[in-house]
Amino acid sequence: MERQVQRLRQAFRSGRSRPLRFRMQQLEALKRMVQEREKDILSAIAADLSKSELNAYSHEVITILGEIDFMLANLPELASAKPAKKNLLTMLDEAYVQPEPLGVVLIIGAWNYPFVLIMQPLVGAIAAGNAAIVKPSELSENTAKILAKLLPQYLDQDLYSVVNGGVSETTELLKQRFDHILYTGNTAVGKIVMEAAAKHLTPVTLELGGKSPCYIDRDCDLDIACRRITWGKYMNCGQTCIAPDYVLCEASLQDRIVQKIKETVKDFYGENIKESPDYERIINLRHFKRLQSLLEGQKIAFGGETDEVTRYIAPTILTDVDPNSKVMQEEIFGPILPIVSVKNVDEAINFINDREKPLALYIFSHNNKLIKRVIDETSSGGVTGNDVIMHFTVNSLPFGGVGASGMGAYHGKYSFDTFSHQRPCLLKGLKGESVNKLRYPPNSQSKIGWAKFFLLKQFSRGGLVMLMVACLAVAAAMIVKKYQALPRGNALLASLAVHRLRWSSKHS
Amino acid sequence: MDSFEDTLRQLREAFNTGRTRPAEFRAAQLQGLGRFLRDNKQQLQEALAQDLHKSTFESEVSEIAISQAEVDLALRNLRSWMKDEKVSKNLATQLDSAFIRKEPFGLVLIIVPWNYPLNLTLVPLVGAIAAGNCVVLKPSETSKAIEKILAEVLPRYLDQSCFAVVLGGPQETGQLLEHRFDYIFYTGNAYVGKIVMAAAAKHLTPITLELGGKNPCYVDDNCNAQIVANRVAWFRYFNAGQTCVAPDYILCSQEMQEQLVPALQNAITRFYGDNPQTSPNLGRIINQKHFKRLQGLLGCGRVAIGGQSDESDLYIAPTVLVDVQETEPVMQEEIFGPILPVVTVKNLDEAIDFINRREKPLSLYAFSKRSQVIKQVLARTSSGGFCGNDGFMHMTLSSLPFGGVGSSGMGRYHGKFSFDTFSNQRACLLRSPGMEKINDLRYPPYSRRNLRLLLVAMEERSCSCTLL
Numbered sequence: 001m002e003r004q005v006q007r008l009r010q011a012f013r014s015g016r017s018r019p020l021r022f023r024m025q026q027l028e029a030l031k032r033m034v035q036e037r038e039k040d041i042l043s044a045i046a047a048d049l050s051k052s053e054l055n056a057y058s059h060e061v062i063t064i065l066g067e068i069d070f071m072l073a074n075l076p077e078l079a080s081a082k083p084a085k086k087n088l089l090t091m092l093d094e095a096y097v098q099p100e101p102l103g104v105v106l107i108i109g110a111w112n113y114p115f116v117l118i119m120q121p122l123v124g125a126i127a128a129g130n131a132a133i134v135k136p137s138e139l140s141e142n143t144a145k146i147l148a149k150l151l152p153q154y155l156d157q158d159l160y161s162v163v164n165g166g167v168s169e170t171t172e173l174l175k176q177r178f179d180h181i182l183y184t185g186n187t188a189v190g191k192i193v194m195e196a197a198a199k200h201l202t203p204v205t206l207e208l209g210g211k212s213p214c215y216i217d218r219d220c221d222l223d224i225a226c227r228r229i230t231w232g233k234y235m236n237c238g239q240t241c242i243a244p245d246y247v248l249c250e251a252s253l254q255d256r257i258v259q260k261i262k263e264t265v266k267d268f269y270g271e272n273i274k275e276s277p278d279y280e281r282i283i284n285l286r287h288f289k290r291l292q293s294l295l296e297g298q299k300i301a302f303g304g305e306t307d308e309v310t311r312y313i314a315p316t317i318l319t320d321v322d323p324n325s326k327v328m329q330e331e332i333f334g335p336i337l338p339i340v341s342v343k344n345v346d347e348a349i350n351f352i353n354d355r356e357k358p359l360a361l362y363i364f365s366h367n368n369k370l371i372k373r374v375i376d377e378t379s380s381g382g383v384t385g386n387d388v389i390m391h392f393t394v395n396s397l398p399f400g401g402v403g404a405s406g407m408g409a410y411h412g413k414y415s416f417d418t419f420s421h422q423r424p425c426l427l428k429g430l431k432g433e434s435v436n437k438l439r440y441p442p443n444s445q446s447k448i449g450w451a452k453f454f455l456l457k458q459f460s461r462g463g464l465v466m467l468m469v470a471c472l473a474v475a476a477a478m479i480v481k482k483y484q485a486l487p488r489g490n491a492l493l494a495s496l497a498v499h500r501l502r503w504s505s506k507h508s
Numbered sequence: 509m510d511s512f513e514d515t516l517r518q519l520r521e522a523f524n525t526g527r528t529r530p531a532e533f534r535a536a537q538l539q540g541l542g543r544f545l546r547d548n549k550q551q552l553q554e555a556l557a558q559d560l561h562k563s564t565f566e567s568e569v570s571e572i573a574i575s576q577a578e579v580d581l582a583l584r585n586l587r588s589w590m591k592d593e594k595v596s597k598n599l600a601t602q603l604d605s606a607f608i609r610k611e612p613f614g615l616v617l618i619i620v621p622w623n624y625p626l627n628l629t630l631v632p633l634v635g636a637i638a639a640g641n642c643v644v645l646k647p648s649e650t651s652k653a654i655e656k657i658l659a660e661v662l663p664r665y666l667d668q669s670c671f672a673v674v675l676g677g678p679q680e681t682g683q684l685l686e687h688r689f690d691y692i693f694y695t696g697n698a699y700v701g702k703i704v705m706a707a708a709a710k711h712l713t714p715i716t717l718e719l720g721g722k723n724p725c726y727v728d729d730n731c732n733a734q735i736v737a738n739r740v741a742w743f744r745y746f747n748a749g750q751t752c753v754a755p756d757y758i759l760c761s762q763e764m765q766e767q768l769v770p771a772l773q774n775a776i777t778r779f780y781g782d783n784p785q786t787s788p789n790l791g792r793i794i795n796q797k798h799f800k801r802l803q804g805l806l807g808c809g810r811v812a813i814g815g816q817s818d819e820s821d822l823y824i825a826p827t828v829l830v831d832v833q834e835t836e837p838v839m840q841e842e843i844f845g846p847i848l849p850v851v852t853v854k855n856l857d858e859a860i861d862f863i864n865r866r867e868k869p870l871s872l873y874a875f876s877k878r879s880q881v882i883k884q885v886l887a888r889t890s891s892g893g894f895c896g897n898d899g900f901m902h903m904t905l906s907s908l909p910f911g912g913v914g915s916s917g918m919g920r921y922h923g924k925f926s927f928d929t930f931s932n933q934r935a936c937l938l939r940s941p942g943m944e945k946i947n948d949l950r951y952p953p954y955s956r957r958n959l960r961l962l963l964v965a966m967e968e969r970s971c972s973c974t975l976l
Binding site for chain 2: 267276380400408
């Protein structure tokens with residue numbers, strides 16, 4: 001493992017991954033891979049999650065194609081130096097922030113969207129000019145295998161590599177030194193990743209989870225709300241980090257909500273849900289059993305059927321759920337929707353705030369003020385109002401958690417930034433030393449005044465005009481006469497002295 | 509449990525009441541910080557002189573004025589920084605409201621070192637308060653005079669239900685770190701940085717680590733040696749070298765060294781006189797431990813300038829060492845003192861290799877008449893920040909982010925970057941209940957036809973990505 005990381009580091013050090021053209025070639029190769037090998041990719045995802053290939057395409061592949069196109073279109077702008085505002089002392093200098101690659105990054109994926117959660121970060125890492133190791137989840141075996149097979153066929157094998165394996169391989173990998181680690185998964189392992197990263201002072205992005213609350217106000221379009229919630233909750237059989245985990249609403253709404261979701265489920269998946277090609281299965285037996293245990297002792301208003309052989313769990317709704325019961329203690333990550341009654345929005349807000357900050361938060365209401373209030377008085381990674389999931393799809397919005405739901409963010413420009421070091425650069429010349437003399441010892445009170453003026457003066461329009469006039473005068477003098485250090489310095493100082501007197505009168 | 513538990517609980521409760529959120533509250537706190545600096549300027553200067561023998565010039569310029577400037581900048585920009593940041597939308601969300609909400613994290617811990625004890629307290633504090641957090645401040649126990657003022661005087665200027673100062677040494681800090689914070693901002697060394705990050709990992713607390721390293725200073729041939737010497741000397745011996753962004757060592761050719769050394773002597777004499785120990789403009793080493801450490805480094809290479817030391821005064825003369833080997837102790841650790849080793853290299857390539865063999869530094873300096881040389885150094889190395897043809901001037905521009913990379917740190921701050929560092933960037937999408945017909949395309953039963961329609965619609969507007 002160490003040798004593999006070393007190899008990538010050597011390749012990175014050669015500088016090959018830095019030119020924009022190279023990065024774009026790699027991204028185009030990825031795009032070709034996704035398009036040419038679509039069938040293989042889709043059947044791998046479909047096999048892992050019992051998902052139809054159509055769904056695999058719309059859930060995962062589309063996102064990646066979109067992300068690659070975004071990077072290809074925006075890379076020159078993203079990678080360019082951004083000029084920074086200057087103060088007087090640096091007026092004639094170049095000041096900018098230059099994005100640079102970090103080096104060798106590690107991307108650890110999760111099993112629920114096994115393709116997207118490796119590829120989307122990878123696109124960002126490549127765009128930012130890094131070398132990368134990806135470690136797909138071993139639980140989504142087929143996708144892990146296909147990534148290991150395809151990525152080396154399309155990407156530069158010295159800079160990008162796939163490592164597969166279980167806990168022991170991942171542990172070994174985490175002992176190595178990386179320049180950034182992006183991990184998608186659960187809280188417990190998130191802590192382990194950060195602890196391992198601490199040994200090397202490696203910055204991390206942790207995309208974790210939590211229980212994403214969904215508050216349904218009595219003043220909302222209940223039909224639409226239930227339709228949207230049904231879609232977001234049961235997609236991928238509930239195995240989505242930003243699925244609405246549980247519903248909070250007034251008791252009087254419960255029955256109607258159950259009814260409407262029941263109807264929607266029928267619309268979406270038909271009478272015999274098991275036969276619907278659009279309804280997935282639980283990833284493995286362990287999670288199946290875990291979810292089954294969450295149903296114990298609960299009031300099942302709808303659904304609840306399970307079949308161990310196919311790891312099928314029906315779309316299920318629980319009502320009158322006790323906040324202290326097991327189903328309300330952990331992220332569900334399955335097709336079970338508890339409804340917890342609250343008296344009003346105040347209670348809902350308190351309920352949410354008594355718990356860990358979630359990855360996503362949802363509010364359904366016609367009342368925009370109420371939505372704003374819930375946002376103002378709670379915290380979460382992201383929010384969608386009057387819908388679910390959708391904030392994920394806007395790639396001008398950063399996607400990430402806060403508190404126990406994670407740290408850092410990515411998607412689009414944020415991926416690029418996550419995998420870059422934004423390096424501030426100030427380029428001065430070797431001339432102009434007379435001005436510098438103000439800062440050198442031996443010091444005096446007047447020097448202090450000057451130093452403060454130069455360092456701290458904020459630029460106002462009037463000041464800019466004055467300085468430009470002074471500079472023009474100096475430039476004119478320079479053109480007419482040969483360069484002479486002394487007069488030039490004095491002229492500049494004189495104009496600045498006047499300017500400073502005006503500034504000093506405001507700041508003592 | 510321990511003495512911190514109550515304090516932290518109270519601060520958290522205060523945060524949960526929403527007290528720190530309104531702009532008026534934050535502005536009032538920031539104004540309090542401004543008054544603290546103005547009312548206590550004299551005492552602060554005296555304390556800095558006591559702790560580090562800082563001259564009035566250095567105190568004013570590198571501690572008080574910089575802190576004041578950050579307070580003023582935050583006050584001027586607070587409301588605009590706090591505003592929701594609107595973002596561009598894709599086709600599916602055209603009629604919706606999409607923005608990034610900046611929110612406080614909650615309870616923030618700021619751990620401060622001893623070398624710029626006022627600056628490195630106030631600048632992060634301004635950011636944390638402006639962003640609406642409650643703050644626990646842990647000043648350095650090593651800069652005792654400032655620690656006292658921060659503990660006894662500063663709280664009077666702030667709302668004490670939302671701000672607390674916690675005192676102690678490594679043991680107390682370790683205990684403090686066992687508690688849960690919502691953000692930790694640490695300035696110091698890499699060794700403790702790792703401990704802070706490991707502690708933060710237990711609670712999944714995001715962090716900023718402002719660490720250090722050996723900041724290389726490459727000097728090209730054909731430079732005006734005196735100008736280079738002036739600049740390098742000033743930044744090296746400022747605060748007796750106890751600056752995380754000071755040029756740590758010089759890389760240059762043998763010929764350049766021969767010009768630089770006399771020029772450095774010239775600069776040192778001009779700045780500090782013939783007997784620098786009597787100059788009011790030169791600082792002292794913070795304590796015995798560091799003094800002894802630095803004294804040990806004086807034996808490396810050959811002393812070309814300075815080399816004197818006086819334990820009773822914690823004084824070390826502005827020193828230049830030559831004939832230094834890469835393996836010697838002075839090239840193994842961050843010097844953090846008024847000692848400047850010169851390492852000779854044959855050419856630019858050798859210098860760049862030398863730099864890249866080592867950990868990424870916090871700052872990197874290159875002096876050259878030729879801009880291609882500067883650009884080459886920039887392109888072929890990495891560092892937290894970079895300044896061409898000067899010392900740490902890039903730090904004085906609050907429009908530039910300040911932070912490290914690799915073992916010199918993670919995260920950044922100053923100006924607006926401070927505000928962003930202490931804020932959670934919360935992605936918000938507010939949709940209308942309408943437009944359900946379009947949403948219908950995303951619902952099961954999935955069909956190729958619906959998918960095709962969606963894709964066609966997206967292609968026309970070159971929509972970036974979707975999960976429909």
